[in-house]
Amino acid sequence: xxxxxxxxxxxxxxxxxxxxxxxxxxxxxxxxxxxxxxxxxxxxxxxxxxxxxxxxxxxxxxxxxxxxxxxxxxxxxxxxxxxxxxxxxxxxxxxxxxxxxxxxxxxxxxxxxxxxxxxxxxxxxxxxxxxxxxxxxxxxxxxxxxxxxxxxxxxxxxxxxxxxxxxxxxxxxxxxxxxxxxxxxxxxxxxxxxxxxxxxxxxxxxxxxxxxxxxxxxxxxxxxxxxxxxxxxxxxxxxxxxxxxxxxxxxxxxxxxxxxxxxxxxxxxxxxxxxxxxxxxxxxxxxxxxxxxxxxxxxxxxxxxxxxxxxxxxxxxxxxxxxxxxxxxxxxxxxxxxxxxxxxxxxxxxxxxxxxxxxxxxxxxxxxxxxxxxxxxxxxxxxxxxxxxxxxxxxxxxxxxxxxxxxxxxxxxxxxxxxxxxxxxxxxxxxxxxxxxxx
RNA sequence: CGGGGCAUAGCGCAGCCUGGUAGCGCACCUGGUUUGGGACCAGGGGGUCGUAAGUUCGAAUCUUACUGCCCCGACCA
Numbered sequence: 313x314x315x316x317x318x319x320x321x322x323x324x325x326x327x328x329x330x331x332x333x334x335x336x337x338x339x340x341x342x343x344x345x346x347x348x349x350x351x352x353x354x355x356x357x358x359x360x361x362x363x364x365x366x367x368x369x370x371x372x373x374x375x376x377x378x379x380x381x382x383x384x385x386x387x388x389x390x391x392x393x394x395x396x397x398x399x400x401x402x403x404x405x406x407x408x409x410x411x412x413x414x415x416x417x418x419x420x421x422x423x424x425x426x427x428x429x430x431x432x433x434x435x436x437x438x439x440x441x442x443x444x445x446x447x448x449x450x451x452x453x454x455x456x457x458x459x460x461x462x463x464x465x466x467x468x469x470x471x472x473x474x475x476x477x478x479x480x481x482x483x484x485x486x487x488x489x490x491x492x493x494x495x496x497x498x499x500x501x502x503x504x505x506x507x508x509x510x511x512x513x514x515x516x517x518x519x520x521x522x523x524x525x526x527x528x529x530x531x532x533x534x535x536x537x538x539x540x541x542x543x544x545x546x547x548x549x550x551x552x553x554x555x556x557x558x559x560x561x562x563x564x565x566x567x568x569x570x571x572x573x574x575x576x577x578x579x580x581x582x583x584x585x586x587x588x589x590x591x592x593x594x595x596x597x598x599x600x601x602x603x604x605x606x607x608x609x610x611x612x613x614x615x616x617x618x619x620x621x622x623x624x625x626x627x628x629x630x631x632x633x634x635x636x637x638x639x640x641x642x643x644x645x646x647x648x649x650x651x652x653x654x655x656x657x658x659x660x661x662x663x664x665x666x667x668x669x670x671x672x673x674x675x676x677x678x679x680x681x682x683x684x685x686x687x688x689x690x691x692x693x694x695x696x697x698x699x700x701x702x703x704x705x706x707x708x709x710x711x712x713x714x715x716x717x718x719x720x721x722x723x724x725x726x727x728x729x730x731x732x733x734x735x736x737x738x739x740x741x742x743x744x745x746x747x748x749x750x751x
Numbered sequence: 752c753g754g755g756g757c758a759u760a761g762c763g764c765a766g767c768c769u770g771g772u773a774g775c776g777c778a779c780c781u782g783g784u785u786u787g788g789g790a791c792c793a794g795g796g797g798g799u800c801g802u803a804a805g806u807u808c809g810a811a812u813c814u815u816a817c818u819g820c821c822c823c824g825a826c827c828a
Binding site for chain 1: 763820
């Protein structure tokens with residue numbers, strides 16, 4: 313993409329309304345614009361990152377055996393009346409009346425709807441276990457939206473729902489999601505720690521929040537420091553195997569958010585030099601809730617004995633849009649964002665130091681073409697701006713690599729390759745630079 | 752929802768107290784000089800001051816109501 317052909321409205325100054333770093337940087341880097349409280353438009357650069365995160369979440373869900381579908385954002389109130397949550401959910405649910413005076417709502421979550429889909433077509437225990445997920449916009453009419461995309465009212469969430477014939481099987485489904493979450497966050501460049509969680513309004517008795525550590529996190533967390541850098545299962549993970557040991561390895565160690573924290577237990581279970589207390593951001597939450605919805609909504613399957621029994625369910629959420637904020641909180645410096653390669657909007661920023669200079673333009677055009685044909689995502693800053701402005705913009709938007717091409721270097725047959733994360737710059741030949749970038 | 756704050760050009764702000772019809776920096780447009788870490792000079796465009804009412808000869812400025820946004824707290828992916 314040529315920058316002269318793109319839409320990247322960067323801001324030099326910090327917008328007054330943005331208080332935390334991820335919000336400021338997302339606004340400054342031209343990723344989002346606010347439309348009303350807690351509601352944002354995703355500008356091209358932000359959307360690219362959102363899509364990349366979404367793709368990784370999708371891959372890991374699929375790998376773990378979940379199946380993607382897509383449910384609507386608007387739901388009929390009838391389903392919620394059936395589960396008993398229509399009145400219970402409160403003002404956080406945005407209620408809408410259509411032209412026929414039917415009560416509708418903008419879905420804050422989809423347990424009811426997915427249970428309805430399930431019960432209409434699944435009849436036998438032989439079809440289980442089943443895990444259905446979608447990645448869809450949600451709306452929760454938060455009393456106080458804040459921190460930009462981190463706590464918006466409208467947000468993109470991946471929510472998965474498991475269906476099992478009994479609790480033992482449901483726990484296996486839960487473990488699969490547990491491992492899938494570890495892998496997902498790891499691929500996003502995040503160190504997410506599963507922590508025992510309150511089950512909240514959804515109910516149930518087995519639940520973990522996945523927390524990433526960040527100074528600006530909303531909740532205070534306490535855990536065994538070994539959890540932070542614990543190895544994550546690799547690509548060869550067998551989701552059909554017994555995952556409980558992998559899960560227990562983590563859940564056996566102390567980890568709790570402030571509302572679940574027990575100072576005495578913390579001190580008893582964790583040696584003093586391993587006690588970590590920090591701030592954290594919740595990026596995922598998994599629940600096992602048993603037959604709560606299946607009983608209320610009569611989602612039953614025939615068991616081996618031919619008798620119908622309510623299915624055991626779990627739900628598994630990842631705040632996809634929130635993750636952008638989380639990643640930025642965890643990865644930035646005073647100059648801007650530092651994207652992990654896996655989610656960077658482009659792999660390389662190509663900086664033409666002297667647009668209009670024939671030799672430099674030609675060299676950049678050549679490099680640009682070669683990177684593109686090699687499948688490297690490149691953002692080419694071909695604007696007629698001064699070098700400083702281009703460097704600043706590129707640092708701000710945080711692409712992993714900057715390839716700097718100027719007349720001075722070209723005379724000596726070199727270009728400069730800069731690593732955004734380390735700041736390290738090397739002068740190499742054009743060919744060497746292309747090779748290093750995978751072209 | 753309780754408490755606090757703000758609302759003036761795309762962004763950041765001044766002007767308001769002590770009413771007289773709007774200004775600065777950045778950004779934008781034109782011309783020129785520049786060009787390796789957010790250039791400089793000259794010229795120019797853009798707002799009637801969140802909305803509505805009131806007080807007044809006159810309101811960005813004073814009064815009232817409303818709306819929007821931000822921050823702290825309680826709640827949430």
